[in-house]
Amino acid sequence: MAAPPPPTTAQTPSPPRRIVICGGGVIGSCTAYFLSHHHNDSAAAAASITLVEKSSVACAASGKAAGFLALDWNDGTPLSSLSRSSFGLHRTLSERLHGPTAYAYRPLHSLSLPLSPPNPNPNPNPNPNKNDHPLPSWIDGRIVGSPKTIGTPDTTALLHPKLFTKTLIQNSPGVDVLTGEIKKVEVDDEGRVVGVVVAVVDQEERFVAADVVVLALGPWSSQFPIISSLFAVSGLKAHSIVLRPADPGSITPHALFLGKDSLVPGVYPRSTGEVYVCGMLREGEEVPDDPEAIVGDPESIEALHRVAGTVSSKLRRGNGGGAEVVAEQACFLPCTDDGLPVIGEMPGAKGCYVATGHGGWGIQNGPATGASLAELILEGRSSKLDLTPFSPSRFLCRGADSK
Numbered sequence: 001m002a003a004p005p006p007p008t009t010a011q012t013p014s015p016p017r018r019i020v021i022c023g024g025g026v027i028g029s030c031t032a033y034f035l036s037h038h039h040n041d042s043a044a045a046a047a048s049i050t051l052v053e054k055s056s057v058a059c060a061a062s063g064k065a066a067g068f069l070a071l072d073w074n075d076g077t078p079l080s081s082l083s084r085s086s087f088g089l090h091r092t093l094s095e096r097l098h099g100p101t102a103y104a105y106r107p108l109h110s111l112s113l114p115l116s117p118p119n120p121n122p123n124p125n126p127n128p129n130k131n132d133h134p135l136p137s138w139i140d141g142r143i144v145g146s147p148k149t150i151g152t153p154d155t156t157a158l159l160h161p162k163l164f165t166k167t168l169i170q171n172s173p174g175v176d177v178l179t180g181e182i183k184k185v186e187v188d189d190e191g192r193v194v195g196v197v198v199a200v201v202d203q204e205e206r207f208v209a210a211d212v213v214v215l216a217l218g219p220w221s222s223q224f225p226i227i228s229s230l231f232a233v234s235g236l237k238a239h240s241i242v243l244r245p246a247d248p249g250s251i252t253p254h255a256l257f258l259g260k261d262s263l264v265p266g267v268y269p270r271s272t273g274e275v276y277v278c279g280m281l282r283e284g285e286e287v288p289d290d291p292e293a294i295v296g297d298p299e300s301i302e303a304l305h306r307v308a309g310t311v312s313s314k315l316r317r318g319n320g321g322g323a324e325v326v327a328e329q330a331c332f333l334p335c336t337d338d339g340l341p342v343i344g345e346m347p348g349a350k351g352c353y354v355a356t357g358h359g360g361w362g363i364q365n366g367p368a369t370g371a372s373l374a375e376l377i378l379e380g381r382s383s384k385l386d387l388t389p390f391s392p393s394r395f396l397c398r399g400a401d402s403k
C-alpha cells in the first residue's frame, strides 16, 4: 500500500467563527458543502458560513460546462491524485444526494471518433467494421478513422453541472447565500484577514466580518489585488450548444471526443434527453464584469451546429424530426500560467484561502478541492491529499527564482 501523502498544513490558531466564501461556482459550492458537513471538530461545526455570489449560483462556467468526469485521464500529471480522489467523491456524492435524479449523474462510455469535414450528403456510417466498440446507430455521420474506446462506465461519467452545483448548495446545512458583489478583501496590519466589503443591489456597500475568507472567483480572480499581486488567472472563452433530439431515447450513453483535446469538440448525451456539444475555444477575449453578459460568437455557435449535424442526423436542428435548440452559450475557463489549480492559504494573508484556476477540469476536481480545503481550514491540514503542488506559495518561489 502506498504511504499516505505528507499533510499539507496551515497555521490556524483557533477554529474559525465566521467563514465567507466568495463565488458560487462549483468550487465555492463544493467548499461550502464540505465545510458544512465537516463534523470532526464541534467548534468548527459551530462556525457560520456565508457564500457571496454576484449573480446566481452556477451562472458561469459551472453551469455551462459539459460535466464530464474521468478517473484516470490526468494520470502521469500533478493532477492525478486530485482527479482520482474527486472521481471517487463524485460517486459517493451521487449515492448520498441521489445524483441520477437530482443532477443527471450517470456513468457512460467514451469514444474517440475522428470525423471528416461536414458533408451535406454524408454516407451513413461508412466504416462500421473498423470499430473496437460497436458504433451506436444514432452516430450516422461520416467517420474517417476507427473509433476507439477511451473510457468505460467504470472510468468515465457525466453530470449536469448546474444541477450538481445547486444540489450541493441545497444540501449544505447552515450555509447562507448572499447575492452581492465582493468589492474588497480586508486584511489587518498583522496580515490577518478580517472580512470583505460587499455591494448588494440597492443597498450601501457593507463590511462583512470574517476570520476565514475563501476566494473561489474563477476567471474573475485576477480582479482582486490580493491574488493578482501573486499570480494571474486568465479566462479562456469556450462555446457550447444544448440540443433536444426529437427521439431522445435513441441516443445511447456515449460521450464522443472528436479532437485530441478533451474540450475540442465533444458531444455529451445527458440522461435528461438533451445532448450537449462544446468546443470552439477563443483566446484573448476579455472576461466581462457581469457573468450574465457573456454570449457566444455566432460563428462559433454555427460551427458547433455543423459538428453536431456531422456526427448525427438526429442532432441537426430543425422542425419535423430535427433537434430543438435548448441553449447556445459561452463561458470562460479559469486558467493559470502553469496549468495547475491554486488551492491553499494565501501567503501574507492569514485566514485568506484561494481555490481557482481549474481550467477544463473544475467540475471533475471540485469535490476533492472542496473537501481538502475544508479540512485545511477547519483542522489546519489536508490529511488525504497533498496540496503542495497547488499551493499559492509556488508563485512566491518563482518570483524569488527569477530575481
Ligand SMILES: Cc1cc2nc3c(=O)[nH]c(=O)nc-3n(C[C@H](O)[C@H](O)[C@H](O)COP(=O)(O)OP(=O)(O)OC[C@H]3O[C@@H](n4cnc5c(N)ncnc54)[C@H](O)[C@@H]3O)c2cc1C
Residues within 6 Å of the ligand: 022, 023, 024, 025, 026, 027, 028, 052, 053, 054, 055, 056, 057, 058, 059, 060, 061, 062, 063, 064, 065, 066, 067, 068, 069, 180, 181, 182, 183, 216, 217, 218, 219, 220, 237, 238, 239, 240, 263, 278, 279, 291, 331, 332, 333, 334, 355, 356, 357, 358, 359, 360, 361, 362, 363, 364, 365
Ligand atoms: C465549454 C466548457 C466545458 C467544460 N467542460 C467541463 C467538463 O466536462 N468537466 C470538467 O471537469 N470541467 C469542465 N469545464 C471546466 C469547468 O466548467 C470550470 O473549471 C469550473 O466551472 C470553474 O469553476 P469556478 O467555481 O472556479 O468558476 P466559475 O464557475 O466561473 O464561478 C465563479 C463565480 O464567481 C462569481 N463572482 C465573480 N466575481 C464575483 C464577485 N466580485 N463577487 C461575488 N461573486 C463573484 C461568478 O458570478 C461565478 O458564479 C468546462 C468549461 C467550459 C467553458
